[in-house]
Amino acid sequence: MEFLNRYGEEILQRSxxxxxxxxxxISIAILIGIPLGILITRKPKLSRPVLGFANAVQTMPSLAIxxxxxxxxxxxxxxARTAIVALILYSLLPIIRxxxxxxxGVDPAVREAGKGMGMTDRQLLxxxxxxxxxxxxxxxxxxxxxxxxxLATIAAAIGAGGLGEFxxxxxxxxxxxxxxxxAIPAAIMALTADFFLGWIERRLTxxx
Amino acid sequence: MxxxxxxxxxEFHNVTYQLxxxxxxxxxxxxxxxxxxxxxxxxxxxxxxxxxxxxxxxxTPTIGDVQVEGVSTREWNPIQLRRQIGYVIQEVGLFPHFTxxxxxxxxxxxxxxxxxxxxxxxxxxxxxxxxEPDRFADRYPHQLSGGQRQRVGxxxxxxxxxxxxxxxxxxxALDPITRVELQQEFRQLQQRLGKTIVFVTHDIQxxxxxxxxxxxxxxxxxxxxxxxxxxxxxxxPEAQAFLRARGEWNS
Numbered sequence: 001m002e003f004l005n006r007y008g009e010e011i012l013q014r015s016x017x018x019x020x021x022x023x024x025x026i027s028i029a030i031l032i033g034i035p036l037g038i039l040i041t042r043k044p045k046l047s048r049p050v051l052g053f054a055n056a057v058q059t060m061p062s063l064a065i066x067x068x069x070x071x072x073x074x075x076x077x078x079x080a081r082t083a084i085v086a087l088i089l090y091s092l093l094p095i096i097r098x099x100x101x102x103x104x105g106v107d108p109a110v111r112e113a114g115k116g117m118g119m120t121d122r123q124l125l126x127x128x129x130x131x132x133x134x135x136x137x138x139x140x141x142x143x144x145x146x147x148x149x150x151l152a153t154i155a156a157a158i159g160a161g162g163l164g165e166f167x168x169x170x171x172x173x174x175x176x177x178x179x180x181x182x183a184i185p186a187a188i189m190a191l192t193a194d195f196f197l198g199w200i201e202r203r204l205t206x207x208x
Numbered sequence: 209m210x211x212x213x214x215x216x217x218x219e220f221h222n223v224t225y226q227l228x229x230x231x232x233x234x235x236x237x238x239x240x241x242x243x244x245x246x247x248x249x250x251x252x253x254x255x256x257x258x259x260x261x262x263x264x265x266x267x268t269p270t271i272g273d274v275q276v277e278g279v280s281t282r283e284w285n286p287i288q289l290r291r292q293i294g295y296v297i298q299e300v301g302l303f304p305h306f307t308x309x310x311x312x313x314x315x316x317x318x319x320x321x322x323x324x325x326x327x328x329x330x331x332x333x334x335x336x337x338x339x340e341p342d343r344f345a346d347r348y349p350h351q352l353s354g355g356q357r358q359r360v361g362x363x364x365x366x367x368x369x370x371x372x373x374x375x376x377x378x379x380x381a382l383d384p385i386t387r388v389e390l391q392q393e394f395r396q397l398q399q400r401l402g403k404t405i406v407f408v409t410h411d412i413q414x415x416x417x418x419x420x421x422x423x424x425x426x427x428x429x430x431x432x433x434x435x436x437x438x439x440x441x442x443x444x445p446e447a448q449a450f451l452r453a454r455g456e457w458n459s
Contacts, residue, residue: 113301116264116374117315117364118290131305206305207350 037099098140
């Protein structure tokens with residue numbers, strides 16, 4: 001109780017920062033990732049390099065990515081901007097991949113019928129492929145968000161704030177209460193996002 | 209065009225289609241008259257479906273020319289061409305996220321018909337294919353049986369009243385009883401509508417039931433093109449093989 005009195009306000013403030021980092025990063029990742037995922041369904045030659053790049057980013061240790069970005073001009077430096085860029089890079093893979101898989105997974109007979117009836121590629125995409133792939137695409141967004149909430153705790157290491165502040169501080173002074181002050185709200189945030197996006201996902205998934 | 213013969217709906221001139229080095233159809237030359245039902249018969253992989261897809265330019269010939277209503281498919285705008293040709297496939301390919309009504313109305317709405325006109329047309333078509341509009345219009349494809357779905361597939365292909373209908377083993381995935389039912393109904397529909405129909409099947413019984421002419425394909429070539437009566441007398445080994453299979457099936 002005493003702990004909450006002392007840290008309650010900061011927990012709220014850090015949660016706000018945390019949420020800001022994640023929401024900004026995911027929104028931008030959606031704006032980049034979904035069009036890119038659609039593009040590579042149209043230009044199969046690009047699918048390998050694009051997915052390969054997104055994959056490569058994902059295999060790098062997350063702390064290293066945050067570190068690497070600091071010296072990069074324009075997007076780098078200390079603070080939220082760098083953290084958001086790192087989070088975007090991490091979120092791209094699930095979003096691009098699920099968009100690609102979702103659209104490629106549309107029943108070939110449905111695509112054949114649409115084409116055969118005289119739909120243009122754009123009509124096929126907008127009226128058929130995207131609506132049918134929406135559940136899978138949103139699954140990617142959900143995954144990216146849940147991972148992003150966890151990863152954003154590392155943002156504190158490069159001075160971007162967020163719930164990671166508590167965790168790093170807690171680790172430094174060996175205070176598990178302080179670590180939990182960061183970890184518990186982050187976990188709640190991740191679970192809430194997972195539940196909420198999962199609900200939308202189920203509603204948007206089309207029955208076959 | 210010669211005035212003595214009937215109008216030609218589709219014409220193949222020396223058509224070869226190659227995938228890589230491998231020809232899927234080879235040197236096809238034939239005409240399809242307006243209003244006839246040409247059944248393309250043959251074993252799996254003989255090039256029937258390829259031939260069909262060359263008509264609505266889902267494929268473009270490697271060599272030669274396919275003409276639809278006297279114009280090469282290369283010169284047609286493929287989108288316009290396909291909207292004038294109904295297309296029914298075995299898997300039906302209904303849009304699972306659209307109601308039956310919207311599925312049938314796809315081509316009319318692509319052509320910007322008034323919603324009220326589309327709705328009227330959908331009711332008309334559902335009745336035509338033997339589905340009660342009140343019961344089916346608002347359902348989704350997954351709520352229908354295979355036979356009902358294929359009825360919707362046929363209705364959808366007829367929606368914008370295209371002069372030509374391409375059907376790729378439309379009844380192939382149905383149980384034998386439903387298949388025969390749909391064949392019979394389709395035969396009546398055919399006589400009422402007078403469309404030019406190109407119908408692909410590997411079922412010789414179906415070919416005899418529906419075809420005004422039968423085109424037998426083997427390894428990418430059209431080896432026999434004849435009326436059902438002539439076909440029965442054909443001495444071509446592949447035709448005989450099909451006739452034998454039918455004989456055994458009947459006995």
